Amino acid sequence: MSNEDSELSPPVGADDHVSGNAAAPITLVEYGDYQCPYCAMAYAVVKELQRELGDSLRLVFRNMPLANVHPHAEAAAEAAEAVAEQGRFWEMHDLLYENQRDLGDAALARYATQAGADETAFSAALQGGAPRARVQRDLESALRSGANGTPTFFINGERYDGSWQLEPFLENLRSLLDD
Amino acid sequence: MSTQPSATSLPASALQRGDGAPEFALPATPDQIVRLSEIRGPVVLIFYPADWSPVCGDELSMFEAATGLFAGHGAQLIGISVDSSWCHLAYKADRKLSFPLLADFHPKGAVAKSYGVFREDDDTTERAIFVLDAQHSIAWSYVSPVGISPGVDGALRAVEALS
Numbered sequence: 001m002s003n004e005d006s007e008l009s010p011p012v013g014a015d016d017h018v019s020g021n022a023a024a025p026i027t028l029v030e031y032g033d034y035q036c037p038y039c040a041m042a043y044a045v046v047k048e049l050q051r052e053l054g055d056s057l058r059l060v061f062r063n064m065p066l067a068n069v070h071p072h073a074e075a076a077a078e079a080a081e082a083v084a085e086q087g088r089f090w091e092m093h094d095l096l097y098e099n100q101r102d103l104g105d106a107a108l109a110r111y112a113t114q115a116g117a118d119e120t121a122f123s124a125a126l127q128g129g130a131p132r133a134r135v136q137r138d139l140e141s142a143l144r145s146g147a148n149g150t151p152t153f154f155i156n157g158e159r160y161d162g163s164w165q166l167e168p169f170l171e172n173l174r175s176l177l178d179d
Numbered sequence: 180m181s182t183q184p185s186a187t188s189l190p191a192s193a194l195q196r197g198d199g200a201p202e203f204a205l206p207a208t209p210d211q212i213v214r215l216s217e218i219r220g221p222v223v224l225i226f227y228p229a230d231w232s233p234v235c236g237d238e239l240s241m242f243e244a245a246t247g248l249f250a251g252h253g254a255q256l257i258g259i260s261v262d263s264s265w266c267h268l269a270y271k272a273d274r275k276l277s278f279p280l281l282a283d284f285h286p287k288g289a290v291a292k293s294y295g296v297f298r299e300d301d302d303t304t305e306r307a308i309f310v311l312d313a314q315h316s317i318a319w320s321y322v323s324p325v326g327i328s329p330g331v332d333g334a335l336r337a338v339e340a341l342s
Contacts, residue, residue: 006332068243068275069236143245146330149237161327 006146006159016060017089020050024058026176029154031062031142034077034096035070035103036150043097045166052170056177061093063138064147072103074135079108081131083117091115192295193307193322200224200315201293205281206264213257213281215315221254221341222311223334226296228303228325230262230270230280238306238328243276245331254310254338257281261288261303296322310337 008029012018030046032039050057063081065073076096083092092115096103099111112122125131142152146159153160155173162172194200200222204214215222225242227235242249242256249256256278262270267280283290288304291297296305308329310319319337323329 006330064244066240066244068277069240139244140248143241143248143331144335146332148241148328148330149234150240152330159330 006148008154008157008159009141009145011157012060016062017084017093018058018060019090020058021055022058024056026053026056026173027058027060027156028173029060029062029157031064031138031145031147031150031152031154033063033065033070033073033150034080035073035100036066037100038149039151040097040100042151042164043094045164045169048166049170049173053173057173061089062141063135064142064150064152065135065139066150074132075105076103076108077135077138078126078131079112079122081134082122082125083112083115085125085130086117086121088115088117092117190295190305190322193305193320194294194309194317195320196317198317200309200311200317201290203281203290203293205259205283205290207279207281208268209264213279218255218257220313221252221318221338222309222315223249223254223256223338224294224309224311225256225258225334226291226294226304226307226309227258227260228298228301228306229260230266234306234326234328235260236274239274239276241328241331242278243274245335246277248331248335249338252338252342253313254341259283259290259304261291298325308334310334310341312341 012027050059063077065077067074080089080092080096083089092111095111095115113119153164162168202215204212207213227238229235239258246256258280261283263284264282267282271280288297291304296307298305306323306325308321309317312318318341321329321333
């Protein structure tokens with residue numbers, strides 16, 4: 001029962017937000033917080049990884065809002081999940097990271113519309129509470145999987161404690177393709 | 180925290196499962212003392228090197244996010260470092276941490292020494308977690324490389340295994 005073998009729990013499933021080739025040899029799961037400045041830096045790095053690795057990489061994003069240090073993080077995550085109900089998760093995810101300086105409620109509603117979501121359905125989804133439940137479920141899975149800060153990455157199910165700066169991260173992922 | 184001892188150099192001195200948890204009385208604030216023997220139920224002791232360091236911030240924020248899961252098993256979280264209670268007061272307010280941070284400040288690191296996790300090299304403590312059962316015997320302990328935040332999963336599984 002050590003922390004050293006921290007493994008993703010639950011594994012990637014049908015409920016997850018997935019981008020990229022479903023049959024890719026590498027699955028990268030990111031637990032992220034929309035208000036975390038490091039996650040915004042990692043957002044740019046991950047975009048570059050996707051460009052470099054193409055069909056070899058499948059990306060999954062799960063919510064890990066740390067409310068004690070990021071007061072808007074939960075609302076932003078819930079907004080992304082509400083937009084996801086209309087099939088526009090990744091559009092919203094990108095808008096949130098690209099506009100991290102303003103994650104107030106009015107801004108969140110604006111980004112939802114920009115992402116292509118219907119405003120009324122977006123509000124109704126938020127009020128229904130399913131996005132909130134989803135975010136809390138993701139957060140619990142982060143805690144149980146041994147996520148240790150924002151962001152935390154899992155590569156093919158195992159926690160990655162190496163650098164997520166572009167070059168070392170890319171090198172690490174490429175080494176998996178050589179095997 | 181750039182010096183990262185390898186996994187093989189982790190201290191053999193850290194108390195282990197089955198050891199009794201040494202009693203302590205440490206300030207939580209400049210005018211409030213917390214005694215281990217006065218805490219009912221399981222306890223999770225989180226020794227960390229320093230307030231304000233980035234890795235420690237990540238580690239404690241993860242525990243803060245998990246307070247509900249630990250509370251569900253009646254377990255009390257407690258952070259301990261060699262910082263003073265004044266420093267803890269500012270840090271706790273800034274990070275909005277709901278669990279106590281105890282000051283193992285004077286004599287410096289005395290409690291960390293009694294748990295076998297004081298770092299003589301830099302006068303701080305190891306990044307160590309002890310899960311104590313309701314009788315305050317150590318049910319699980321873990322020492323992480325100083326530069327790596329451990330996550331809460333191991334402690335959570337240990338607490339869940341108690342009940």
